[in-house]
Amino acid sequence: MIEESKIVYGAGGTAFVGPDAVALFRAAALWSGLRLYARSRIKPNRAWTPTAMLKAAGQITGKTYKRGQYETAAADLKIWMDTMKAALPVEGDLEES
DSSP states (O other), rough: OOOEEEEEEETEEEEEEEEHHHHHHHHHHHHHHHHHHHHHHOOSSSSSHHHHHHHHHHHSSSSOOOTOOOOHHHHHHHHHHHHHHHOOOOESSOOOO
């Protein structure tokens, strides 16, 4: 059985169903964390060190980032997220949620 990825909007919230949709959610959280660190030097949590965030961004985008390239990594993640979000089917009504 092949799991199809999709984004489901509903009155109870938003669900990211399937591996591609979960990867999109992970990228969005990482994007937010990179921007937070780049602008205020606040780590999102103990596990997401600057090096770990850049490494995770590189795994998603396929690029290698050096120390200090937080905004560059976030910009590349945003492009990847926009592309993935456009490719995923959406169910439900955004206005209901």
